[in-house]
Amino acid sequence: MPATQFVCPKTNGNIKIGDCLQHCMAGQRCMFLPTLRSVAASLDRKLDKPSVTELISGTRETFLKKTTDYAVDPMQQLYAIHGSAVHTLNENHTDGNMLSEERLADNITSGKFDLYGEIVDINDKTLGDYKITSSFKLMKALGYYKVDVPTGEVYKTGLKKGQPKTRKEWRDDGVKHVLEWAIQLNYYRILLEQCGFKVGNMVIQAMCRDYSLRIAAERNIKKPVYLIPINRISDRWVKLYMSTKAKKLKEAMDKKFLPQLCNARERWHDRKCAEYCDVAGSCPYGRLVKRNREVAA
Numbered sequence: 284m285p286a287t288q289f290v291c292p293k294t295n296g297n298i299k300i301g302d303c304l305q306h307c308m309a310g311q312r313c314m315f316l317p318t319l320r321s322v323a324a325s326l327d328r329k330l331d332k333p334s335v336t337e338l339i340s341g342t343r344e345t346f347l348k349k350t351t352d353y354a355v356d357p358m359q360q361l362y363a364i365h366g367s368a369v370h371t372l373n374e375n376h377t378d379g380n381m382l383s384e385e386r387l388a389d390n391i392t393s394g395k396f397d398l399y400g401e402i403v404d405i406n407d408k409t410l411g412d413y414k415i416t417s418s419f420k421l422m423k424a425l426g427y428y429k430v431d432v433p434t435g436e437v438y439k440t441g442l443k444k445g446q447p448k449t450r451k452e453w454r455d456d457g458v459k460h461v462l463e464w465a466i467q468l469n470y471y472r473i474l475l476e477q478c479g480f481k482v483g484n485m486v487i488q489a490m491c492r493d494y495s496l497r498i499a500a501e502r503n504i505k506k507p508v509y510l511i512p513i514n515r516i517s518d519r520w521v522k523l524y525m526s527t528k529a530k531k532l533k534e535a536m537d538k539k540f541l542p543q544l545c546n547a548r549e550r551w552h553d554r555k556c557a558e559y560c561d562v563a564g565s566c567p568y569g570r571l572v573k574r575n576r577e578v579a580a
């Protein structure tokens with residue numbers, strides 16, 4: 284079941300998406316009607332089998348999105364349509380050496396890759412994916428971290444007298460937190476290769492949505508766009524991972540039981556449950572996290 288209602292940002296009440304598009308109950312719309320229609324269209328996904336992105340999310344989250352009637356705040360969905368807009372812009376500039384936006388499927392799942400072909404270098408066979416993301420996620424994906432480096436001076440007074448002075452320096456050889464992106468791209472690679480298209484390399488083009496803010500500079504994000512190479516993961520591992528998740532989802536759908544909790548990575552160590560999961564209201568754990576946050580506030 285896709286989202287059927289909007290949480291109206293003006294009244295905080297829920298309204299059926301169709302009713303909202305017909306008539307604004309708040310008197311004046313929160314955004315242009317075509318933008319709202321675009322948000323509504325982006326929510327209306329009818330796929331007979333779960334997609335690659337649905338399987339990468341927590342099984343409980345995907346189950347609840349497929350089985351419950353839920354409401355989303357249209358303001359929170361705008362980043363999703365920014366992503367679609369970027370796809371459309373690029374789509375009009377591809378050429379005969381590129382493929383874009385093709386949906387491929389196998390017996391486990393289906394997925395639509397963004398770009399394939401000569402997109403980075405002539406004669407390459409690159410599989411590319413666009414992401415619009417935050418400076419925080421980008422910093423993590425690029426493996427940036429700070430270290431203390433001695434300046435060669437010592438404190439001359441105070442509690443630290445005699446101790447060496449340090450300054451912070453950035454390093455870029457940390458762990459690159461791109462597992463979900465890597466699984467997604469590797470699955471698209473497998474689907475392409477099953478159709479006879481050789482994939483030479485995989486690259487994410489990540490656009491930073493808060494690039495102009497000071498917080499981005501504080502995270503060492505200095506450009507609006509980064510190309511992030513993605514390593515190959517063995518076909519066997521990726522297929523096993525995805526088929527296990529597909530099996531768990533199917534079992535829960537068939538027997539109509541709530542799957543076990545999304546794991547800590549899938550629920551962003553509870554941040555998603557507290558603020559970003561559209562179905563948190565239908566999830567006992569999501570309700571608990573939200574309640575605890577309210578009590579703590």
Ligand code: SF4
Pocket residue numbers: 289290291292293294298303304306307308309310311312313314319357
């Ligand atoms: S257009 Fe916006 S403000 Fe009006 S009812 Fe719909 S969600 Fe609420």
Ligand code: SF4
Pocket residue numbers: 341343344347544545549550555556560561562563566568569570
């Ligand atoms: S609230 Fe948290 S645990 Fe529940 S479905 Fe959403 S992400 Fe998963």
